[in-house]
Amino acid sequence: MTASHPETQPTEPNNSATPHIDTKLVDRTKLSKMYQHYVEVKDKYPHAVLLYRVGDFFETFFQDAVTVSRELELVLTSKHGGEIGRIAMTGVPHHAWERYTTQLVEKGYAVVICDQVEDSSTAVGLVKREVTRILTPGTLLEEGMLKTSRNNYLAAVVIAANHWGLAYADISTGEFLTTQDSNLEHLTQELTRLQPAEILVPTNAPDLCTLLRPGETSPHLPPCLPPSFCYSLRPQTPFSQNEARCKLLEKFKLRSLEGIGCNHLPLALRAAGGLLEYVEDMQKVNPVALQKLRTYTITDYLIIDNHSRRNLEITQTVRDSTFHGSLLWSLHRTTTAMGGRALRRWLLQPLLDIKGIRARQDTIAELIANTPLRQDLRQLLKQIYDLERLTGRASSGIANAKDLVALADSFSQLPKLSNLVADASSPFLRALQKIPPTIVELAEKLHAHLVESPPINIKEGNLIRPGINPELDQRKTTVESDQQWIANLEIDERAKTGNSTLKVGFNKTFGYYISISRKTAHIPDNYIRKQTLTNEERYITPELKEREARILTAREDLNQLEYQIFTELRQEVGEESETIRNISRAVAAVDVLCGLAELAIQQDYCRPEIIEGREITIIHGRHPVVEQTLPTGFFVPNSTQLGKQEKNHPHPDKTEENPDLIILTGPNASGKSCYLRQVGLIQLMAQIGSFVPAKSARLALCDRIFTRVGAVDDLATGQSTFMVEMNETANILNHATARSLILLDEIGRGTATFDGLSIAWAVAEHIATDIQARTIFATHYHELNELASILPNVANYQVTVKELPDKIIFLHQVQPGGADKSYGIEAGRLAGLPDPVIQRAKQVMAQIEKHSKIALGLQNIK
Numbered sequence: 059m060t061a062s063h064p065e066t067q068p069t070e071p072n073n074s075a076t077p078h079i080d081t082k083l084v085d086r087t088k089l090s091k092m093y094q095h096y097v098e099v100k101d102k103y104p105h106a107v108l109l110y111r112v113g114d115f116f117e118t119f120f121q122d123a124v125t126v127s128r129e130l131e132l133v134l135t136s137k138h139g140g141e142i143g144r145i146a147m148t149g150v151p152h153h154a155w156e157r158y159t160t161q162l163v164e165k166g167y168a169v170v171i172c173d174q175v176e177d178s179s180t181a182v183g184l185v186k187r188e189v190t191r192i193l194t195p196g197t198l199l200e201e202g203m204l205k206t207s208r209n210n211y212l213a214a215v216v217i218a219a220n221h222w223g224l225a226y227a228d229i230s231t232g233e234f235l236t237t238q239d240s241n242l243e244h245l246t247q248e249l250t251r252l253q254p255a256e257i258l259v260p261t262n263a264p265d266l267c268t269l270l271r272p273g274e275t276s277p278h279l280p281p282c283l284p285p286s287f288c289y290s291l292r293p294q295t296p297f298s299q300n301e302a303r304c305k306l307l308e309k310f311k312l313r314s315l316e317g318i319g320c321n322h323l324p325l326a327l328r329a330a331g332g333l334l335e336y337v338e339d340m341q342k343v344n345p346v347a348l349q350k351l352r353t354y355t356i357t358d359y360l361i362i363d364n365h366s367r368r369n370l371e372i373t374q375t376v377r378d379s380t381f382h383g384s385l386l387w388s389l390h391r392t393t394t395a396m397g398g399r400a401l402r403r404w405l406l407q408p409l410l411d412i413k414g415i416r417a418r419q420d421t422i423a424e425l426i427a428n429t430p431l432r433q434d435l436r437q438l439l440k441q442i443y444d445l446e447r448l449t450g451r452a453s454s455g456i457a458n459a460k461d462l463v464a465l466a467d468s469f470s471q472l473p474k475l476s477n478l479v480a481d482a483s484s485p486f487l488r489a490l491q492k493i494p495p496t497i498v499e500l501a502e503k504l505h506a507h508l509v510e511s512p513p514i515n516i517k518e519g520n521l522i523r524p525g526i527n528p529e530l531d532q533r534k535t536t537v538e539s540d541q542q543w544i545a546n547l548e549i550d551e552r553a554k555t556g557n558s559t560l561k562v563g564f565n566k567t568f569g570y571y572i573s574i575s576r577k578t579a580h581i582p583d584n585y586i587r588k589q590t591l592t593n594e595e596r597y598i599t600p601e602l603k604e605r606e607a608r609i610l611t612a613r614e615d616l617n618q619l620e621y622q623i624f625t626e627l628r629q630e631v632g633e634e635s636e637t638i639r640n641i642s643r644a645v646a647a648v649d650v651l652c653g654l655a656e657l658a659i660q661q662d663y664c665r666p667e668i669i670e671g672r673e674i675t676i677i678h679g680r681h682p683v684v685e686q687t688l689p690t691g692f693f694v695p696n697s698t699q700l701g702k703q704e705k706n707h708p709h710p711d712k713t714e715e716n717p718d719l720i721i722l723t724g725p726n727a728s729g730k731s732c733y734l735r736q737v738g739l740i741q742l743m744a745q746i747g748s749f750v751p752a753k754s755a756r757l758a759l760c761d762r763i764f765t766r767v768g769a770v771d772d773l774a775t776g777q778s779t780f781m782v783e784m785n786e787t788a789n790i791l792n793h794a795t796a797r798s799l800i801l802l803d804e805i806g807r808g809t810a811t812f813d814g815l816s817i818a819w820a821v822a823e824h825i826a827t828d829i830q831a832r833t834i835f836a837t838h839y840h841e842l843n844e845l846a847s848i849l850p851n852v853a854n855y856q857v858t859v860k861e862l863p864d865k866i867i868f869l870h871q872v873q874p875g876g877a878d879k880s881y882g883i884e885a886g887r888l889a890g891l892p893d894p895v896i897q898r899a900k901q902v903m904a905q906i907e908k909h910s911k912i913a914l915g916l917q918n919i920k
């Protein structure tokens with residue numbers, strides 16, 4: 059689209075009449091006053107795109123005009139900038155600034171909004187303009203710029219040797235957390251879990267405040283940071299321990315950081331302080347209401363590294379990165395935006411705390427048992443809007459009247475919600491039994507003040523109900539009576555002049571006028587001609603102009619007063635943001651649990667028994683996603699038993715026989731990978747407190763879940779399939795503990811058979827004897843089955859098939875015992891390999907099997 063301006067002409071940046079496009083090169087003394095101011099502002103934000111309000115447009119000039127024209131495909135024009143001549147310009151209509159800004163921010167630009175802060179019609183001299191907002195990917199608040207289903211995190215990282223501090227906040231919801239750790243791999247894992255929209259990094263770079271778009275590099279970026287994020291290079295000072303501590307103490311009105319838990323974590327503290335300072339710097343007009351900082355420890359939660367998270371397809375599929383087909387897709391039954399975001403957070407941060415898991419389970423159990431309660435709650439939750447983000451916008455001073463009405467409507471549902479859960483006994487439902495009276499009062503006040511369906515624009519009146527403010531009512535009456543006078547004018551003038559076609563009209567340029575056909579002969583003396591059209595003459599009278607002036611000023615005063623009342627209301631809401639956000643969190647949790655209860659009923663899930671120890675027993679387990687993509691009853695359930703009891707366990711029971719490591723064999727496409735993932739997903743679901751797809755389950759907690767599933771060449775880092783596989787395996791062997799769950803799908807396939815088999819054997823042996831983690835090892839090397847006869851905690855399982863003369867039927871059943879053949883040649887035949895090739899392959903295999911003494915040999919070297 060093209061913004062059409064008076065006094066502009068399209069231009070090409072490279073032709074001979076090129077207007078000035080670089081602020082640094084222009085002679086500023088030759089710029090007219092407005093451009094001088096523009097350049098002053100631009101000097102402060104050299105790395106951002108500056109949108110500068112001029113009348114009905116937000117304009118960009120000089121180099122920004124070229125950037126915006128290129129990025130948004132708008133026509134580049136030029137305009138006289140004073141003695142200097144023409145300067146480059148691209149503009150967007152002021153009412154559409156959000157749309158264009160969103161596009162710029164999505165492309166990785168920071169955008170500075172410099173708005174008019176006084177009425178241009180009454181301003182004396184140059185209209186006053188100020189920077190009112192700075193928008194960067196991590197500091198967005200506007201509804202249209204954010205994704206409802208996920209948090210928009212801003213993060214800050216401080217690194218010292220291999221120690222690091224990470225703080226992150228979602229300024230649209232108020233969440234604010236910090237942590238510190240001494241393993242750089244954990245930092246990458248946390249960043250990958252959070253997927254921050256922007257990461258702040260303190261540096262000594264000369265070119266500070268640069269925003270590096272994903273993939274862009276800088277020598278000032280620590281090499282340990284993954285390049286796939288958007289980084290903001292920041293000065294060191296706000297990240298220094300002293301400054302950061304003072305900032306946090308001041309913000310949260312504290313005397314010590316002891317209560318927050320980061321007093322002894324200098325890097326966590328520095329990251330949080332630096333982040334806070336940045337947020338304040340970005341939000342020019344109103345401070346953002348962040349919740350009190352919370353310190354967490356990574357090892358308090360189940361750790362799933364990046365590869366494993368990807369392989370388990372928790373939030374998106376591996377094949378095409380879609381939500382459809384992911385675990386989140388299969389579990390998603392929430393009805394509120396807050397619930398949707400919370401479920402995602404829970405899945406990415408499963409618990410290690412049995413009590414916390416049981417509290418969630420108890421709530422799901424109660425909701426399953428009480429169907430009317432569950433259904434009524436889900437109905438009611440649908441009527442609750444995004445409290446977290448609406449409150450965020452209110453406290454940042456950008457909410458409109460519609461937002462406040464949405465908040466009030468949502469608040470009005472809360473007493474009904476607390477009535478519904480009045481007799482509930484589980485912890486999450488009980489949290490909603492008491493709604494703070496201030497919130498109910500606030501809802502009543504908002505409803506009493508604001509009209510039911512207010513306009514989006516908050517500066518043009520029609521927001522406040524009558525009877526709220528006597529002065530407002532008085533002004534409304536005056537405006538209405540003057541408007542009535544004008545409405546009567548047509549009747550009176552028609553009577554006076556005897557002209558039945560006379561009309562009273564209004565347009566923006568001339569205001570009110572009396573319109574008479576040009577054929578009319580007699581015109582009253584007090585009529586002053588203002589405009590001549592083809593068929594009509596337009597007149598004004600001194601009396602009409604006087605009324606008009608009164609109406610316009612009175613309307614302006616009226617709008618101003620309505621705006622003032624509105625902003626006071628908005629501020630009141632902002633002041634309650636902490637209470638509102640506490641409620642939002644409780645509502646979000648109940649929404650997630652209601653959804654999980656609904657899911658458990660629909661899909662026939664069971665409540666897993668969460669126990670101490672190492673046991674994993676799943677009876678008739680199913681893959682939560684694959685099951686939902688197949689017709690009902692098609693999925694073949696399979697059981698799992700893992701986790702030998704620890705020595706000295708106080709309650710020995712039958713699980714003592716559970717193996718630690720299962721060697722799983724079976725033909726291609728029989729269901730090995732599916733089974734492996736199924737066990738991982740059931741364990742993960744159990745640790746977020748969900749019920750699981752199984753007939754029954756007894757699950758001890760896992761500290762980490764590792765998966766190594768079919769590697770693909772990592773072209774981005776130039777690594778071969780085999781190297782990727784070895785890196786992932788090394789990572790597992792170096793970090794797994796006896797409390798971990800390891801799911802290995804094929805190891806050693808990417809190299810020569812004997813190399814591969816040897817590595818696979820050694821890895822399996824190391825896990826079973828040294829690490830003793832609970833492991834399922836799927837493989838086509840059935841030689842590995844020999845391990846079970848050597849090591850007591852290893853067992854063999856196979857996925858069975860039925861062999862018919864001309865085909866194989868996949869039964870997808872996992873049963874004890876090792877497969878004695880891999881059916882690879884059979885699969886080749888089915889795929890259409892020529893018959894002579896198949897026959898020859900069979901001969902070769904017979905020879906190899908005859909001479910192979912691998913298992914025997916390995917036994918001997920033990």
Ligand SMILES: Nc1ncnc2c1ncn2[C@@H]1O[C@H](COP(=O)(O)OP(=O)(O)OP(=O)(O)O)[C@@H](O)[C@H]1O
Nearest residue numbers: 692693694695725726727728729730731732733870
């Ligand atoms: N328990 C099951 N019930 C029904 N269908 C299943 C089951 N397990 C797997 N399948 C189906 O079989 C297909 C192949 O499964 P999977 O990819 O797990 O096989 P695989 O043994 O790992 O094969 P490969 O060795 O070639 O990697 C899956 O896409 C799924 O649709």
